[in-house]
Amino acid sequence: MDRRAYLRGIAGVSVLAASGCLGVGADESTEYDIGMSTQAFRPEQYEVGVGDTVVWRNTSSHAHSVTAYESGLPESASFFASGGFEDEQSARDAWASQTDGALHQGDSYSHTFEVAGEYQYFCIPHERSQMVGTIVVG
Incomplete structure (x- = not known):
């Protein structure tokens, strides 16, 4: 040769x-729709249809949460949060006391959106850094 x-x-x-x-x-x-970098959801806004399931995945080495702003939900829409909490305050309290609801590197969380509208959500430990996102369900 x-x-x-x-x-x-x-x-x-x-x-x-x-x-x-x-x-x-x-x-x-x-494998996921929305990734979580060090202090941001990627993409920050995501569009789906009614009945679609969105999957978030922690793609960073920092612990994160996915927590709906109750004031940012369409009327009659279900609250959602990693950890399965019933409301925003319960999710905040659990994070403050035990870090419940945490998604560690490689962990995923999913939610099915049954009501049309815009859903605002955030990461509890990185909320002050503006780690927020929007799901638009049409």
Whole structure:
């Protein structure tokens, strides 16, 4: 085998290996709808249809929560929060006392939206850093 043929073979294998790595990343993105970086939901706004389920995934090394603002829910919509709390104050109290409702790196939370409208939500420990998001259900 001459040197040029060998180098072409190495280059081809490198391209295939790199494209395989990119494919893994693409598959991982389909496992969730909204990621959580250090202090932000990505994307900050997400649109779905009535009856659709949204999946959040903590993609950072910091603990986060997904907590609805009760004042930011459409009329007759269900409250939602990681940890399964009944209302916003219960979620805040649990976080302050025990860090309940925490999503650690790689953890996911999902909620099905049954009422059309805009839903405002936030991360309890990063609320002051404006880690907030909006779900638009149409």
